[in-house]
Amino acid sequence: MENLIYWVGLVAVAVTALTGVLDAGRKNMDLVGVVVVGITTALGGGTLRDLLLDRPVFWLSDQTYLVVAMATTLLCFALVRNLRLPPRLFLIPDAIGLALFTILGTQVALQWQAPWLAASVLGVMTGVFGGVLRDVLCNDVPLIFMRGELYATASLTGALTLIGLQALELSPVLAAWGGMTVVLVVRLLAIAFHITLPTYTARQ
Amino acid sequence: MENLIYWVGLVAVAVTALTGVLDAGRKNMDLVGVVVVGITTALGGGTLRDLLLDRPVFWLSDQTYLVVAMATTLLCFALVRNLRLPPRLFLIPDAIGLALFTILGTQVALQWQAPWLAASVLGVMTGVFGGVLRDVLCNDVPLIFMRGELYATASLTGALTLIGLQALELSPVLAAWGGMTVVLVVRLLAIAFHITLPTYTARQ
Amino acid sequence: MENLIYWVGLVAVAVTALTGVLDAGRKNMDLVGVVVVGITTALGGGTLRDLLLDRPVFWLSDQTYLVVAMATTLLCFALVRNLRLPPRLFLIPDAIGLALFTILGTQVALQWQAPWLAASVLGVMTGVFGGVLRDVLCNDVPLIFMRGELYATASLTGALTLIGLQALELSPVLAAWGGMTVVLVVRLLAIAFHITLPTYTARQ
Numbered sequence A, B, C: 001m002e003n004l005i006y007w008v009g010l011v012a013v014a015v016t017a018l019t020g021v022l023d024a025g026r027k028n029m030d031l032v033g034v035v036v037v038g039i040t041t042a043l044g045g046g047t048l049r050d051l052l053l054d055r056p057v058f059w060l061s062d063q064t065y066l067v068v069a070m071a072t073t074l075l076c077f078a079l080v081r082n083l084r085l086p087p088r089l090f091l092i093p094d095a096i097g098l099a100l101f102t103i104l105g106t107q108v109a110l111q112w113q114a115p116w117l118a119a120s121v122l123g124v125m126t127g128v129f130g131g132v133l134r135d136v137l138c139n140d141v142p143l144i145f146m147r148g149e150l151y152a153t154a155s156l157t158g159a160l161t162l163i164g165l166q167a168l169e170l171s172p173v174l175a176a177w178g179g180m181t182v183v184l185v186v187r188l189l190a191i192a193f194h195i196t197l198p199t200y201t202a203r204q
Helices: A002-025 A031-053 A064-080 A087-111 A116-137 A151-167 A172-193 B002-025 B031-053 B064-080 B087-111 B116-137 B151-167 B172-193 C002-025 C031-053 C064-080 C087-111 C116-137 C151-167 C172-193
Strands: none
Touching: A002 A031, A002 A064, A002 A087, A002 A116, A031 A064, A031 A087, A031 A116, A031 B031, A031 C031, A031 C151, A064 C116, A087 A116, A087 A151, A087 A172, A116 A151, A116 B064, A116 B116, A116 C116, A151 A172, A151 B031, B002 B031, B002 B064, B002 B087, B002 B116, B031 B064, B031 B087, B031 B116, B031 C031, B087 B116, B087 B151, B087 B172, B116 B151, B116 C064, B116 C116, B151 B172, B151 C031, C002 C031, C002 C064, C002 C087, C002 C116, C031 C064, C031 C087, C031 C116, C087 C116, C087 C151, C087 C172, C116 C151, C151 C172
16 A cells, blocks of 8 residues: 555656746747756655654655656656647546545645644645746746636545545545545546636725 | 744735735636645745755645645635735735744754854744745746845844844844844835835946 | 855845845835845745755754845845945856856755756755745846856756766766856856747647
């Protein structure tokens, strides 16, 4: 199980690095810009979680994550820039990455004795912060704040499901699968049916 | 006294969350965006201070802060978006929040043995960094860098007053009140008389 | 030698603070904005390195760095805003700052047992992150992602040279000089001959 989580984590790093590269491409960045944005997108969420919990930063303890993120970015740069890919191709792997990072983040926070609400917030941060950094570096308003298809909402629902299931004394493994399933189902249903949240339109 | 500071701290969190919501509203963000920007504005300054001092992050130790920030944001989202409020209404609570966060930040930094100038910088960071993050997330040039009405200057003056009064061996409580008064007086006088700092206009 | 590194580090802080002031000037910031951007540019890279390695933040342990960054910023504000300086004047000191910060960052990371690839990434971060923060605060797409003249590339090449030379059991002092020379030579040759990296132009 441990082993499975580790490998799935590496896949999630590769997938989110890929989304970073695609976004950096829209800004005509050079190779260095693309690599920095790709790595930051892939490792940003977990790094923030580890800093806030005062844990050793995960990619400094085991640099496999860094190698995977770099290799994916360079490979994409070499291949993707000469391909024409439909953006929607990445929605499913991106949702899987979101589910994995959210659940990993929440579990780590619970292990480090964070109270439950704070743990769910840390889970959401782990899931979405890489994308926020990507958008800030590309000088956009972060997409998760605007595009409504229940991105952070899916993440929060899954984190709370995991915490609820653990409070019911379910085994951690089952609780993790439950949480991941909820993230995926909420996110994919929202994409399929264009479900969005209400928007704040200030009248000032 | 401890108790008073705690409650006033919670009020300051609520007030700064409110300013975050109002700013996010101008960008037509959805509910998640508004919540994230509100929480970040309220908790960002103290989080940076705790990371730099290598202290446990305050809202992970006591999640009341997080609950207050979230509840304020959701309440605002429900109420304020259907109200038309004059922005100047918030200048006084915002100044109180600035005063409180600055003094709390400086005191914590002094307790953790930061040297005096560094402690005053940490106090200013605690006071203003939430607003800087808010502006970066909303993709604006941070307002404190542009609008002159002595925002960070008020904060720095108050932090240095606190440090000076403590060096004169005044009781910490009196020194804190002195520092807060200075922040408030400088900021409110600057607003009332439109006092601004000189601007750098490069000739390149 | 220790002593030399310390003094050169202070010079590098002053030089990078200066580049921050010049950039803030282009945005018509006021005095506070200029000071914040100057200090952030000068101290940002080392701060990120120390946070990630869970070391005491360098300018909190020894506030001389903070004093130098502040004094430089204020002096620039007083002098430079009434002078017309050619921007290319700063390319050489800026390259020296990049070389110094990269090598200092890599060495500190190696001392704290970071694995080699992670150490080189931390070295590059120390070298370039101040400038990234400066650009984010000024609401620009970070320059190192766009302008090709081998900025981060020079930094990475130098960091890897240092690591390679240390692996060959060269003395740390010689390895440091080797790494710094490589950063400088790569960067200055790239400026002289307008060498740039390939750009990603997505066809989506």
